[in-house]
Amino acid sequence: MPELLPKINSPEDLRRLQIVELPRLADEIRREIIAVVSRNHGHLASNLGAVELALALHYCFDFLKDRLVWDVGHQCYTHKLLTGRRERFHTLRQHDGLSGFPDRTESPYDPFTTGHAGTAISSALGLACGDALTGQSRKVVAVVGDGAMGAGMSFEGLNQAGHLRKNILVVLNDNRMAISCTVGALSNYLTAVRSAPLYSDFKKEIHHLLNMVPVFGRRMEEALEHLKAAVKKSMAPGQMFEELGFRYFGPVDGHDIPVLIETLNEVKRAEGPVLLHVVTEKGKGFLPAWQNPTRFHSAKSFQVENGQVIEAEEDPGVSSYTKVASMALADMARSDRRIVAITAAMPDGTGLAAFGKEFPDRFLDVGICEQHALGLAAGLAASGMKPVVAVYSTFLQRAYDQLFHEISLQKTGVVLLVDRAGLVGDDGPTHHGVFDIAYLRHLPGLVLMAPKDGAELRQMLRLALASEAPCAIRYPRANVPMLTLSEPAAAFRIGEAETLRTGLEVAIFAYGAMVQVAAGAAERLAGQGIEAAVINARFAKPLDKAAILDAFTTRRAVITIEDHSLAGGFGSAVLELASDAGADTRKLVRLGIPDQFVEHGARSLLLRNLGLDPEGLQAAVMRLVGQPQPAPKCLATATAG
Numbered sequence: 001m002p003e004l005l006p007k008i009n010s011p012e013d014l015r016r017l018q019i020v021e022l023p024r025l026a027d028e029i030r031r032e033i034i035a036v037v038s039r040n041h042g043h044l045a046s047n048l049g050a051v052e053l054a055l056a057l058h059y060c061f062d063f064l065k066d067r068l069v070w071d072v073g074h075q076c077y078t079h080k081l082l083t084g085r086r087e088r089f090h091t092l093r094q095h096d097g098l099s100g101f102p103d104r105t106e107s108p109y110d111p112f113t114t115g116h117a118g119t120a121i122s123s124a125l126g127l128a129c130g131d132a133l134t135g136q137s138r139k140v141v142a143v144v145g146d147g148a149m150g151a152g153m154s155f156e157g158l159n160q161a162g163h164l165r166k167n168i169l170v171v172l173n174d175n176r177m178a179i180s181c182t183v184g185a186l187s188n189y190l191t192a193v194r195s196a197p198l199y200s201d202f203k204k205e206i207h208h209l210l211n212m213v214p215v216f217g218r219r220m221e222e223a224l225e226h227l228k229a230a231v232k233k234s235m236a237p238g239q240m241f242e243e244l245g246f247r248y249f250g251p252v253d254g255h256d257i258p259v260l261i262e263t264l265n266e267v268k269r270a271e272g273p274v275l276l277h278v279v280t281e282k283g284k285g286f287l288p289a290w291q292n293p294t295r296f297h298s299a300k301s302f303q304v305e306n307g308q309v310i311e312a313e314e315d316p317g318v319s320s321y322t323k324v325a326s327m328a329l330a331d332m333a334r335s336d337r338r339i340v341a342i343t344a345a346m347p348d349g350t351g352l353a354a355f356g357k358e359f360p361d362r363f364l365d366v367g368i369c370e371q372h373a374l375g376l377a378a379g380l381a382a383s384g385m386k387p388v389v390a391v392y393s394t395f396l397q398r399a400y401d402q403l404f405h406e407i408s409l410q411k412t413g414v415v416l417l418v419d420r421a422g423l424v425g426d427d428g429p430t431h432h433g434v435f436d437i438a439y440l441r442h443l444p445g446l447v448l449m450a451p452k453d454g455a456e457l458r459q460m461l462r463l464a465l466a467s468e469a470p471c472a473i474r475y476p477r478a479n480v481p482m483l484t485l486s487e488p489a490a491a492f493r494i495g496e497a498e499t500l501r502t503g504l505e506v507a508i509f510a511y512g513a514m515v516q517v518a519a520g521a522a523e524r525l526a527g528q529g530i531e532a533a534v535i536n537a538r539f540a541k542p543l544d545k546a547a548i549l550d551a552f553t554t555r556r557a558v559i560t561i562e563d564h565s566l567a568g569g570f571g572s573a574v575l576e577l578a579s580d581a582g583a584d585t586r587k588l589v590r591l592g593i594p595d596q597f598v599e600h601g602a603r604s605l606l607l608r609n610l611g612l613d614p615e616g617l618q619a620a621v622m623r624l625v626g627q628p629q630p631a632p633k634c635l636a637t638a639t640a641g
């Protein structure tokens with residue numbers, strides 16, 4: 001039974017404990033994290049690796065006054081347990097429960113709501129600059145993983161912090177891993193740095209040498225030579241950071257609480273930018289996660305006793321969109337040597353890991369550098385290759401300028417596999433991919449498509465690879481529907497929609513994963529005597545103009561449905577087209593995500609709350625044709641005109 005953790009309701013309670021008690025508390029925290037994540041899913045390995053670091057930070061600082069910014073924030077569970085959220089910790093990542101990331105609406109200890117990598121140094125520097133301007137005296141700490149340190153934004157932050165010389169402490173939490181192994185030259189550099197003597201050992205050595213130093217004579221010279229060598233050896237590791245204007249401390253064992261506390265208390269006194277290099281192990285304290293940190297980076301339900309993942313009844317016929325896309329890409333790469341696959345630190349999440357094994361020379365993991373991924377892809381395309389970048393919708397946001405400058409403007413034939421498009425579920429608002437249509441649609445020359453099922457996804461990939469134009473294919477974090485709704489082999493042209501069901505009263509234009517929803521709703525509506533046509537739009541750009549205008553002419557109402565923000569989305573595109581063509585836009589009802597951030601929770605639940613499920617769509621149509629129905633929990637309709 002935990003003894004210490006139940007008594008911790010705030011960091012003050014933590015600071016009342018003796019340092020010798022903290023390893024025990026770390027143990028109890030680990031057990032709590034493992035128990036909750038085993039049920040609720042979550043970022044297990046990163047959190048287990050950061051327990052001592054979080055404890056030591058809260059022991060040495062008062063983050064009600066001082067500021068603590070976790071990069072990404074996926075490693076913040078200990079921080080949550082220590083900052084008054086222990087009793088709600090069992091609700092982690094559940095709808096209406098605690099977020100899996102720092103959340104500024106949840107606690108004054110969370111200065112930012114985060115989830116994207118590489119942001120902490122900039123935010124922390126901004127806080128420090130603000131403090132300097134407002135005359136506040138407090139410490140600002142950014143904790144950044146070695147993966148996130150490789151992000152362009154981290155470098156930009158370091159670059160300016162070293163120049164401005166404001167008081168910030170950057171804690172580099174180096175566990176050699178991002179989700180997979182960290183890649184790149186920085187990673188190689190850190191490997192070399194880690195092999196230097198630990199900072200604490202080095203300090204002992206200096207102490208010892210100083211005690212040996214006689215007042216004069218040959219032995220003093222020898223001792224001083226030793227001292228110089230030791231200093232050189234210890235300083236060399238952080239040389240890169242020193243050159244950038246930081247004082248470097250480390251490497252420090254990130255699981256040794258007394259050493260962490262001693263070092264933090266020391267660096268706390270330092271003026272100017274400081275980088276403390278802490279070496280940790282991902283998955284520490286739970287063998288299955290320690291042995292396989294990639295698998296347990298974002299863990300599904302598992303058995304606490306042995307880490308065995310508890311999958312929902314595996315159905316051999318079911319596959320995710322991600323899997324279909326990555327397998328199709330590998331298939332096509334076997335016969336087309338121009339295909340190069342690119343990921344930004346997500347080989348597993350995007351399903352490209354297998355591609356990398358089969359075609360190591362045509363696979364590039366660029367690290368957490370989405371902007372660079374697109375620039376690189378543009379270069380490859382310009383040299384005659386067919387680059388395919390598989391990237392989550394939410395992370396592609398970071399590369400908007402490259403979409404414009406490197407891809408759209410140059411007309412480079414890059415293919416984007418926009419994974420996790422739509423509501424992603426438990427990860428919440430920082431990860432929902434609900435803006436991609438909007439930020440891609442206005443870029444000239446881009447082709448945007450979304451498949452209704454696995455077979456169509458394959459065809460779209462083929463179409464994209466054959467096209468000269470840059471193409472983006474969006475698909476959700478979901479399994480492909482078990483049944484295809486039409487003959488899979490039927491080829492189609494860019495911009496060609498597909499009528500799946502005819503119906504004379506209303507026409508539903510559904511985009512991507514919403515086609516299944518529309519088909520389900522039409523079935524229900526038919527039971528109520530309402531004939532709704534279902535059109536699989538396939539393309540948000542170019543739109544099937546003829547099909548859309550025909551619907552406006554011949555139906556009482558036209559409905560669009562998408563798993564995306566209403567502003568700038570597929571429905572907006574239809575509205576613009578109809579308006580430009582002089583159609584009666586009062587007939588149009590757009591269903592999608594309203595102008596708000598959607599919280600975390602199961603994808604199916606979130607869709608239901610937004611009325612983006614068959615029942616919700618059915619009710620929306622019923623309201624339109626004059627049979628009133630209750631509005632969805634979170635009204636997601638917008639009538640144009």
Ligand SMILES: Cc1ncc(C[n+]2csc(CCOP(=O)(O)OP(=O)(O)O)c2C)c(N)n1
Pocket residue numbers: 046072074075115116117118144145146147148149175177178179282344345346368370395398
């Ligand atoms: C911009 C962006 N790209 C990708 C991700 C997905 N992602 C979440 S955590 C992570 C790895 C972070 O590695 P590191 O900073 O070393 O932290 P660790 O998990 O090793 O503790 C990645 C790639 C993200 N959150 N943000």
